[in-house]
Amino acid sequence: VRDGGGSAITFSGNDGSFILENLREGDWTITPSRQGTRFTPASLTVTGLGIGEERTGVEFTADRATVFLSGYAEDETGAALAGWTVQVSSEGFNTHNRTFGDGFFSVRVPGYTTYAIYASPPEPGWAPQPLEVVTENEDISDLALVAEAMQGRISGSVTDAETADSIQTFFLQVDSGAVRQLSGGAYVVDSLSRGSHLLSFSASGYSAAEVTVNLSSGRDQAYRGVALTPLEAGLYLRLYRLEEEDRIPVPGALVILVDQDGQRVDTTTTTTAGLAAFSGLDTGRLWGYEVEKAGFTRSTAAGFTPSNTPLDVQLNAAPGYILGRVTGLDGQTVEGAVVQAFTGDGTLREEETDQQGSYALLAPSGPIAVIAFSPDGATSSYVRNLELEAGTAATLNFTLRRTAELVGRVTSAGGNVNRARFGITQSGGGVFSYAWTGEDGWYRLRGIPPGSYFLNVTAEGYEDFSPPPMSLGTVRVDTVNVTLTSQTTAIVGRTVLAGTEQGIAGVEVRLEQGGVPLDSAVTGGDGGFSFLDLPAGSYALEASRFGYDDVSQGSIFLPAGLVLRVSPLEFHPTAGMVSGWVLNDQGEAREGIALQLIDLAGGGSWNTETDSAGRYQFTAIPASEYRLTATDPAGGDLGPPEYRVVVTDTAGAADLNFVHTPARGTANVTGVLTYRGAGVEGVEVNLRKLGSTERMTATTVSGGGFTFTGATTPGNYRLSARNPAYGET
Incomplete structure (x- = not known):
């Protein structure tokens, strides 16, 4: 590796000799490596290699074991x-x-x-x-x-709590796994490890039930009978998303009960098993629902008569989102895991997994790296890379394990270099990832799959640095410390939310000298900014962003030849103001979106709408806790469904942003499945939109009836049913 940039690779011959050719002038560090071999010395530096010059006698001793x-x-x-x-x-x-x-x-x-x-x-x-x-x-x-x-077994029967009759068709979820449809009034669960297991049961017309069974070893067998209580007439929903052929329950979704006049009557949130229940409804009226959940398109349907049969409601991923689950090596889902998505400019977004180990994360635009960490940070997944096309979503599942990682410190002649980017790219393309140094100059890069990698360290105002290519195994910690060389006289810094390390993008930072504006910059995803190639002297900074108080920093003395990293510019949301933006998943402004701010303490509500730049603001808002929602008059979806906002006497709230998805129509599909004229219960029916990944499933009830709700329109669909006893139609 050449000091100042450049590298070359060769292999030794049968006699141990090697030749590195076509090298640029400069200092070169030569490092040999081979599986199962230690070299003495570990590396040698050839200094002052000139153009056309040849050096010989570079020798290493190999100790093979x-x-x-x-x-x-x-x-x-x-x-x-x-x-x-x-x-x-x-x-x-x-x-x-x-x-x-x-x-x-x-x-x-x-x-x-x-x-x-x-x-x-x-x-x-x-x-x-x-x-x-x-x-x-x-x-x-x-x-x-x-x-x-993992040979433990739990078995049992499922019966009606009032009649003791067997319930022939029911659904079973073990721990946080997929929901399975079973028949015959009995169940058997195999291949279980020792420990506690949660079994969740549900069936059409019955309330759900949960049973916890503890296996003292992976060879235990246990029997648990379950009795389900019949439901009274009402509106019951079973929310799920499809992951290949598996139904994954969606917990924590907001479900709103709507009467036949379109009035919102009641709300609830789905359980761990994705269930929502509204009982005691007037059977002489028709009812409907609205479902909202961050990361999913809004689902609505109406015209239902109260019954005790749950409606299966499939939620589809909203454009611009990444959905998935996080599991351990044992296959068990992990609640509270942190999933992060980040870009090369420092934009970082993260979400925690729910009780099902599921997450929904709004992806930054452009190529991104995505990784998951255990709640305690002890294990991580391998990093995954993707770039979402406009209007699309993606599914990424992660498995936590011990992975290779890089740690180290980035310094310069002036001390620690914070917010330096340490990038790693797999040889021949493929995996890429980044880490950024903190105020102490340290970085930690995790989740690296085994392979050979090129490294690159960049920081505003410094020459790029590329350490030697290196190979990483399955589990290993390598330390790479880097010293950067200043290449200019510059002022660099960050804008952050006051009291945090969270960078603020889109801030306009202005450089002044003696009250005269000289230059301006707009902060990137990590809130970073820079002014390069400056003459030595005294400067001042002014910074502003919609929704925040202006910030200034004066008396900045810049010596010649130094990259001066100023203290972070801390931004405070303007007191009495709640503000933000409404954009689509490509960052384009959406005008005319209605916003409502509701005082949860009963102090009233405020309404406004976005301007041509997609901005909105509420002013003169008193201190309290609020609920903020956004609505598209044209019927489009907006995420997240809501914000909970706290306004104090000294600070408002800013950058409460919504992502807009254009309106699509929805329709319900109902029908009856028969065999030789008789309705067939317990058969899975599938509805698939042609030319799309959208797919829904339902199970026939007594009499063979089935219902699909929220199918997007317009569109052509294929309807099919399959049962081992009858074949496919």
């Missing part, structure tokens, strides 16, 4: 696991061997390497626990590989 890894494989009770395959892997190396009758294993591997090792079962039903091993030049023995049995 082969070691044995040995130990025993056993289950959680200590019993030997015979005939299992022991897998050993690292970057560019994989091998395996089988365990003996007593569980003993021995594997020969290169030394000076970090390995991931685990026991692979000969049949399903086990959860192996991976082990990390770091080798030098000596054998490692007494390794303990543990696998936990």
Whole structure:
């Protein structure tokens, strides 16, 4: 790697010799690497290489080592696991061997390497626990590989609580998994690990029920009978989203009950199982509903007579959103995991997973990196990359694990460099990710899949720096410290929300000298700004953004040849004002959107609408807690469904922004499924929009009736039904 930029790669020949050709003049650092080998010295620097000059005699001594890894494989009770395959892997190396009758294993591997090792079962039903091993030049023995049995079983019957009759068709969800439709009045759940499991039951015409069963080991069997109580007439909804063929319940959705006159009568939120219930309704009137949930298009339907049969309501992803779930290596969903999406300019958005391990995240525009972290930050997923096309959504599921990571510090002659961007790109394209240094100059880059990577460090006012390409394995922490060289005289800084590290984008920052404006800049996604190639002298900064008080910073002395990083400009939302923007998923303004601010303490409400720039504002708002909603008179969707806003005597609220999706029509589809003239209950019916990913499912009720609500129009659909006993129609 050339000091100041540039790199070259070659391989040594059979005699150990190597040649690096066509090199630029300058200082070059040469570093050899090979699996299972330690080199002395680790690297050499050739200084002052001139144009056309040839240097020889650059030599390294290789210490190659082969070691044995040995130990025993056993289950959680200590019993030997015979005939299992022991897998050993690292970057560019994989091998395996089988365990003996007593569980003993021995594997020969290169030394000076970090390995991931685990026991692979000969049949399903086990959860192996991976082990990390770091080798030098000596054998490692007494390794303990543990696998936990996942052969537990829970079974039982589902009956009517009043008549004790079997309920022939019902739905079952185990923990936070997909919802399954079962029949025959009985259920069996296999392949369970030890611990507590939550079983959620529901059926048409019955209230839902939950049962918690604890298995003391992964081999236990338990029986649990469940009795469901019949529902009285009302409006009952079962909300879900489709993930391939699985129904994933949608908890926490706002459901609004609407009467036949269009008046909003009542509200509720869906349960962990995605259920919403409105009971005790007048059977002589018709009823409808509205469903709102961040990340999903709004769903509405009307004209329903109260009954005890739940309506299946499928929610579809809103344009510009990423949906998905976060699980651990054991396949269990993780509540409270943090999912982050970020861009190369520092824009960062994040959301936490709900009780189902699901999330809905509004994606920043452009190429993004997305990653998930456990609630305690101990584990992460591998980073994923994508760029959403206009008007589309995406699904990304993540599995938490220990991953390779890079840590280090970025400094310069002037001290720590904060907000430096540390970028990493997989050789040949593919995975990319970023991390930014804090005030102390430290960064931490996580979730990197195994592979070879190019690194690049950039910061406003400094020369870019590219450390040597490096390989990352499955689990390893590497430290890369970087010293940047100033290339100009500059002032750089950030705008942040007062009292936080949250950057504010779109701020206009003006540079002045002696009261005379010199230049201006608009902050990027992380709130950063810069003024480059300045003469030494004294300067002042003025900054403003709609919805905030103006900020200024004076008496800034800039020495020659220094990149001066000023203190963050802290912004306070203007007192008595609530403001924001309404844009589409491409950042374009939406004029004429109606906004309503409701005082939750009963102090009244305020109304306004967006201007031609998509801006809105409420002024002279007294201190209280408020509910803020947005409505498109043309019927378009707006997300999130609402904001809860706290206004104090000294601060309002700003940047309460909504994303607008143009209006689409909706329709209900109803029908009856028969066999030889008789209605058939418990058959899955599918409605798929041709030329689209939109798809809905429903289950026939007594008499063979089915209903789909919220199908988007206009559009052509294919209707199909399938049951093993009858085939497909």
